[in-house]
Amino acid sequence: xxxxxxxxxxxxxxxxxxxxxxxxxxxxxxxxxxxxxxxxxxxxxxxxxxxxxxxxxxxxxxxxxxxxxxxxxxxxxxxxxxxxxxxxxxxxxxxxxxxxxxxxxxxxxxxxxxxxxxxxxxxxxxxxxxxxxxxxxxxxxxxxxxxxxxxxxxxxxxxxxxxxxxxxxxxxxxxxxxxxxxxxxxxxxxxxxxxxxxxxxxxxxxxxxxxxxxxxxxxxxxxxxxxxxxxxxxxxxxxxxxxxxxxxxxxxxxxxxxxxxxxxxxxxxxxxxxxxxxxxxxxxxxxxxxxxxxxxxxxxxxxxxxxxxxxxxxxxxxxxxxxxxxxxxxxxxxxxxxxxxxxxxxxxxxxxxxxxxxxxxxxxxxxxxxxxxxxxxxxxxxxxxxxxxxxxxxxxxxxxxxxxxxxxxxxxxxxx
Amino acid sequence: xxxxxxxxxxxxxxxxxxxxxxxxxxxxxxxxxxxxxxxxxxxxxxxxxxxxxxxxxxxxxxxxxxxxxxxxxxxxxxxxxxxxxxxxxxxxxxxxxxxxxxxxxxxxxxxxxxxxxxxxxxxxxxxxxxxxxxxxxxxxxxxxxxxxxxxxxxxxxxxxxxxxxxxxxxxxxxxxxxxxxxxxxxxxxxxxxxxxxxxxxxxxxxxxxxxxxxxxxxxxxxxxxxxxxxxxxxxxxxxxxxxxxxxxxxxxxxxxxxxxxxxxxxxxxxxxxxxxxxxxxxxxxxx
Numbered sequence: 241x242x243x244x245x246x247x248x249x250x251x252x253x254x255x256x257x258x259x260x261x262x263x264x265x266x267x268x269x270x271x272x273x274x275x276x277x278x279x280x281x282x283x284x285x286x287x288x289x290x291x292x293x294x295x296x297x298x299x300x301x302x303x304x305x306x307x308x309x310x311x312x313x314x315x316x317x318x319x320x321x322x323x324x325x326x327x328x329x330x331x332x333x334x335x336x337x338x339x340x341x342x343x344x345x346x347x348x349x350x351x352x353x354x355x356x357x358x359x360x361x362x363x364x365x366x367x368x369x370x371x372x373x374x375x376x377x378x379x380x381x382x383x384x385x386x387x388x389x390x391x392x393x394x395x396x397x398x399x400x401x402x403x404x405x406x407x408x409x410x411x412x413x414x415x416x417x418x419x420x421x422x423x424x425x426x427x428x429x430x431x432x433x434x435x436x437x438x439x440x441x442x443x444x445x446x447x448x449x450x451x452x453x454x455x456x457x458x459x460x461x462x463x464x465x466x467x468x469x470x471x472x473x474x475x476x477x478x479x480x481x482x483x484x485x486x487x488x489x490x491x492x493x494x495x496x497x498x499x500x501x502x503x504x505x506x507x508x509x510x511x512x513x514x515x516x517x518x519x520x521x522x523x524x525x526x527x528x529x530x531x532x533x534x535x536x537x538x539x540x541x542x543x544x545x546x547x548x549x550x551x552x553x554x555x556x557x558x559x560x561x562x563x564x565x566x567x568x569x570x571x572x573x574x575x576x577x578x579x580x581x582x583x584x585x586x587x588x589x590x591x592x593x594x595x596x597x598x599x600x601x602x603x604x605x606x607x608x609x610x611x612x613x614x615x616x617x618x619x620x621x622x623x624x625x626x627x628x629x630x631x632x633x634x635x636x637x638x639x640x641x642x643x644x645x646x647x648x649x650x651x652x653x654x655x656x
Numbered sequence: 657x658x659x660x661x662x663x664x665x666x667x668x669x670x671x672x673x674x675x676x677x678x679x680x681x682x683x684x685x686x687x688x689x690x691x692x693x694x695x696x697x698x699x700x701x702x703x704x705x706x707x708x709x710x711x712x713x714x715x716x717x718x719x720x721x722x723x724x725x726x727x728x729x730x731x732x733x734x735x736x737x738x739x740x741x742x743x744x745x746x747x748x749x750x751x752x753x754x755x756x757x758x759x760x761x762x763x764x765x766x767x768x769x770x771x772x773x774x775x776x777x778x779x780x781x782x783x784x785x786x787x788x789x790x791x792x793x794x795x796x797x798x799x800x801x802x803x804x805x806x807x808x809x810x811x812x813x814x815x816x817x818x819x820x821x822x823x824x825x826x827x828x829x830x831x832x833x834x835x836x837x838x839x840x841x842x843x844x845x846x847x848x849x850x851x852x853x854x855x856x857x858x859x860x861x862x863x864x865x866x867x868x869x870x871x872x873x874x875x876x877x878x879x880x881x882x883x884x885x886x887x888x889x890x891x892x893x894x895x896x897x898x899x900x901x902x903x904x905x906x907x908x909x910x911x912x913x914x915x916x917x918x919x920x921x922x923x924x925x926x927x928x929x930x931x932x933x934x935x936x937x938x939x940x941x942x943x
Contacts, residue, residue, distance in 0.1 A: 342853065343851065345849060351846070351849040357842045357843055359843060359861060360865065371851075
């Protein structure tokens, strides 16, 4: 949908000189000392798939807002290219003249701002209709379209109010509505929820995900809040001092932080909604399991240290049954248990079965109903691994997979 | 000769130069200046005959309506009473002449001042040229430029209006410029991000948001032009300055007093009405 290639932004009056020094490998501090130029963004590249929410996260001063503005050239990048795929083909945004750039801003990219940026002299409806007005849509048509958008963002009936009569959350709904109304496929979100109260913020995140479900826009979303990034992002890029230090899916960032900076961030994030069963599960077969019997094409596994629990699988690796202390346990789907919670808690005769992408949070909720571990199975009911209490705790505390010896693929360990 | 007193040795003949420059302008360009005053003359004539043509009672009604729509019923009642009083003081004709002068002067102040203010807000270089000119316009005593105005435009009400325009335009330019510069940067950025042209930003965002400040400038301009009315009477302009000026000449305190009262009442009425124009909440309610 959009690619940024080697974006540099240098603030000052001799950017070329600073750029040359930067390419020679001088540090930002050295460059500032030598030339007085400030390096805002340094050699950043990224690419967004159509319909995804790509989050750029970093602390204030990391250059994330500057980078966002380089995409629609509210700030002119010193060097680099931004390529936008449109229905009429690929457009190099950085090479456009003023008129063509305005067309791109009108038709292809809209923006939501941290401080809302609403027009205080226009009512809510005309704020939302602003982009359409600039596009040249007639009054009646644009007001009608804006009215529909207001319903979508949950502000139906507020059209004739003025921005200063609304709460912060409602104002940002107007800001979001204004950006959605132009039908631009690409949305640039500059810390849209950072100025809101924590509860309102979570509401707005849910709202955004709901709207995204319906509209499938492509969003480049800036935030300094990792929890927000984890909730919204399909990919997250972490920025530090003008550079992107790591890009990946949310779970990847949490589980494998590549630098200390990222690790420090991740330390305080609520990762339970991100880390998945596949990551924390103890693989089975694996070094922590032993085979007790293999009679009649059914292998019975027991976990080392938990002799009472036995898991039987057939030759293909499909689940046959679970036994606890000699009693056969019911196997329930995690999703089913979560949507219709059974009355009993801490059952000894029910085990859970979940998909590899079930989150820690879901597993924890499920865990309140049973003391038995959860089995991670794929779409064909093949057992991939087991999530017990130890894996849950390790997943929460260490934000990573359990310590395991290098697993030998498909090797079944035999004892005695 | 006391050589320590260096100023006795030589005096810059600037007064002669100014005299010569104005004389040269008068000799060579008087016709052009006379042509320049034509639009002002037409405007003034039109407004004067309109105001004098409306019967006083109808005029009172119009003022009441205008004041009520812009500034509420309290101002409407006050304005009506004030103008009725002025009428019974025998000053109705002079008041209408003064009002016509003020309106004509303000029309030209707006026509020139608002665009100049907009340009000054958008270009720092232009602003740096305009600022000292405005300083000179505001600080030069009015009596100083009355002389060249008379030499170039002859005496009379039109010359009075021209002097009034010079005197009262600066605050409108300054406040227009200030109002536009005060518009929040993030609002401009939002308008830019949605692909607005700079003209669209000016008309759809900057001017509407600067309007209260521009209206404050307009209010100042009107007040200044009223205060110029008495001085303009010195060069033969009619209106409420006349009784004041005649009272001054003949030591007739009573005559000067009622002239002054008329000016004060008219000033208050115009002030309250234009202040009402500048209040956005009032405008919103009126919609």
